[in-house]
Amino acid sequence: MTKKLLHKTSTVYILFSVILLIVSAPLFYYVTERLYIEETDETLILHKYEFLKYSLPTLTTAEIPNWNKYNRNNKIEPFKNSGNDTIFYNSYYDTLDAETEPYRELNASILIEGYPYTYSARINLVETEDLMKSIAILFLVIISLLLVGLFVITKRLSINLWKPFYKTLSQIEKFEIDKSNQPIFIETNIEEFNRLNKSIEKLIYKNTSIYNTQREFVENAAHELQTPLAVFQAKIDNLIQNSDFTQEQYKMLSSLNDSVSRLNRLNKNLLLLSKMENDIYNEKQTINLNEAIEKHFDFFTEQAKAKNLIIKTEMKESVAVKSNPALAEILISNLFLNAIRHNVNDGQVLVTLSNHSLTFSNTGQSQTLVADKLFIRFSKSNPSEQGNGLGLAIIKKIADLNNWKISYSFANNFHSFSVAF
């Protein structure tokens, strides 16, 4: 499945943001907490040193109850053998809030007048936890905003950045080598796109000129062949006037004559194809297809007689299309002759004309033809058959020029060529 370029980058951005948020939230919480506990512990140790330095030297055992009375967070308690400077979490019941609150507590052994006591200092963690939570939330909000902002900006920027690319793309999509509409690329201020445009321009220019050279070559070759062919034809026409040929020589002359005729037809059809490619037949008129079919109907009937074919027509009246009249006639004649040429003896030809299509169906060989090769020049489905392999290519070309659709189907032993307009 293919997706749009922007879709791809957006997906990556969103994925990155979500992962970052999921990972960073607990990590951030954990790190902040650690930092804060370290800070609290340092404060506790500082308090202890202050106590040792300023209070302890003058403190007496008798003053301990008083000390404890006026100090809520620094107390002197009976010796608990807690070792030196143990810091731990503890909970105390707060009578003011009527709930148990977490504390960080430091216990240290001290000597007052030679008796051992335990110094205990504590700091309430409630406020700090709230603070920490607030910081974490704030942080997360900022990160989220940052990511959303980045995402939106990139998306907008991408749309703008890629605009020349999409323009180039649509130009290339519209380009057809056999039409004269050359794509025009607009200069951008992005080096890569300019490079892209320049290389495509170069590519198109090169290909078009190769295509034109080839086209001209076919046309010139076909054109140049006409004079030698004319000489060839004229010489044979004169040669056969001699009356002293043997039967063998007559046969040879006959085959020579047929080959020249075939060569002539081939050459004329090639010329016709290249003329169509040169857009010589571009002016269109409204044509009555019924008239165009009936115009040469006698001729086709005559041709069909040799194979004893039955021609049936089912034609809607006055079907009009837009086309070059000469080309429309060539199309009809080619289709008609095709249906006759590839028919079997005592077969049938069915001509169906509706408002939107013209179909020639004929009996013929019992297998279906290879459809994708049919309309290509010189790709004859049956090499032994007569015909120069250009008829269907010409039909296709005419259909293309008029934006008609040509299709082939095989059903009930009938081969059908249909032109939809």
Place this chain on the structure above:
Amino acid sequence: MKLLLIEDEQELANSIKTYLTGNSFVCELVDNAKTAIDKISIYDYDCILLDLMLPDGNGFEILKELKRQNKTEGVIIISAKETLETRIEGFNLGADDYLTKPFHLSELFVRIQALIRRKNFKGNNLVAFNEIEIDLLSKTVKVNTKKIDITKKEIDLLLYLIGNENRVLSKSAIAEHLSGDMADMLDNQDFVYAHIKNLKNKLKEACCNDYIKTVYGLGYKWQND
């Protein structure tokens, strides 16, 4: 009949001359525009065959020159150029017919005859051959002054055969003549046999001599024994 053939392709010119000469036709060859213009200013011709691409100029110049000198010679353009524009320009400049190369000499010959008939006998279009009489206007054929039932295509074939009297006509030449514009698409010549057979029968029924001879393997010939 005097013809002027303006054609620079020597081989083709000679072949045309060989085919046309005899039967009261005289053919003069010219291979460039300058000599051609000199010739037409001095002599009168019954028909001019004109190639468009000449070494020293365009054939259209000769047409213009004819017009300028008020010459009324019939002109048949014989050219490798086959575009509609060239044809139209040729006709506009006064050409009477246009034949694209390559062509059969028999085709050229009947076109010359048709042109000369149109030019010389203004309206009185009768072609006669022994007991056969063809009226081109009413499209009727009489054998021994008796009208026979004949199709347009058969009259066309008859004229083509008579026009090329004593010349062998290949089946492909006849097929191309009869199928006209369709010739380029047609690769079957079987219908020629059917037409010849029908024409032969119709002439035979009218007690006409059998002038149509079959030339083994090649085609047919109209022969006056």
